[in-house]
Amino acid sequence: MAAAMDVKQLQETSRQLSKAFDGGDPSTTLLTLLAPLEKWKASEDLLRQSKIGIAVSKLRSSKDSKVALLASQLINKWKADVKTKKPGVTGTPGKNGLNGDLRSQTNSPAPKKEVLAPPPPAPKKFSVAPEKRNAKEDGVDTALTGNPTRDGSITLIYNGLAFMSEEAPADILAVSKSVEAAAFELYQPETSTTYKQKMRSLHLNLKMKQNAELRKDVFSRAIEPKRFVSMSSEELKSEEMRKKEKEIAKENMNKSMTPSQDKSISTTLQCGKCKQSKVAYSLAQTRSADEPMTAFCECTVCGHFWKFS
Structure with a gap:
């Protein structure tokens, strides 16, 4: 009914x-x-x-x-x-299931x-390259709360989401407003250090070129605003960033485990190239303890390098 x-x-x-x-x-x-x-x-x-x-x-x-x-x-x-x-109009069904020529079947007006x-x-388009998009370039008014600090935060989130985006400004603005509202609810007042630091952190992570997946998930709400504003700095990183940091950490660990070799200066060893006797050398075990040490020599005058056991 x-x-x-x-x-x-x-x-x-x-x-x-x-x-x-x-x-x-x-x-x-x-x-x-x-x-x-x-x-x-x-x-x-x-x-x-x-x-x-x-x-x-x-x-x-x-x-x-x-x-x-x-x-x-x-x-x-x-x-x-x-x-x-309409009531009072008669006729047989015609094309598309409607009555035939109603004007020829009745005196009623057409x-x-x-x-x-x-x-x-149609959604407002943007006129600059995707990598240059921001609230100012898109002509978006982010003064939505009546509070300059909160409006500034909406601008930050908009700038992050608009970076490299092809989406309409109105849609990006709606998501930016929701994100700021969720952050304000969790970290208010807007004058607190926690609120300000969080908004800057979210902006920086969204603006990272390698964080395209994060921008996409926040815009599509695959990551809801309440979840987004509570994510840790580690969670905000892209998979590429995490992988790179692991590689750097591993490399640093390997370097820290490599024993340093102290060099000594000899005045008795002579360079086979320039015949000078100012030679820096270091000793190292190349294979096993049963084999003799190897001396790695470098002339401090001409830079010639050689080794001998």
């Missing part, structure tokens, strides 16, 4: 949908708000007055497939509702042209 909804109810639902979508609320919230509309039978007047079509059309670009699918189904259903034959809410405007 179709649910009856008046203009005020539809306008309120439209407002809540737009707020939830722009604010990056979970998909479950959007699905809950859309549910009552599945039973609502649309009319041209209510669509025009409430502008519910604009809010729902916008959801067709949602990253969540369930939300996008339901929004598309609702738009198609409302189109069918508006096309429904039906009004279908009017649905226009589709949402």
Whole structure:
């Protein structure tokens, strides 16, 4: 049975949908708000007055497939509702399941042209190379909280997410706002050292060229904002960075385990090249303790190098 909804109810639902979508609320919230509309039978007047079509059309670009699918189904259903034959008009079904030429079968005026809410405007594009993107270049206004410190943090996160990104500025801004809100909830007040250091750390990790996977996961919400702002510095590193650090640590350990060889200066050994007697040498065991030591010699005058046992 179709649910009856008046203009005020539809306008309120439209407002809540737009707020939830722009604010990056979970998909479950959007699905809950859309549910009552599945039973609502649309009319041209209510669509025009409430502008519910604009809010729902916008959801067709949602990253969540369930939300996008339901929004598309609702738009198609409302189109069918508006096309429904008006009372008093008779005729046999024609092409596409609609009545034939209504003007030739009745003296009633021609039906009004279908009017649905226009589709949402295309996302604003960016005009600079992906590696140069930031809030200023994208023309994004990050003054969203009324607090300069928090707004500055939204800018930092936006700059990190926009780096090397092809996504629309509005979508990046929505995620940036959610991340800052999660950080503020966990580390408030915004004047605390913990909050400020955390926001700088998140920005720096997002801006690292080799951290593309982190940027992708945060933007797509594979890593939710609450999880992201609580990650340790080790967790924020990319797999490539972890691997490189392990290699450096291993190399340093190997170096620390290599015995140093102290060199001595001899005035009796003579360089076979320049015939000078200022020779630096060191002794080392090359194979086993049963074999004689090997002397590694270097002339301090000409640099000639030789060895002998």
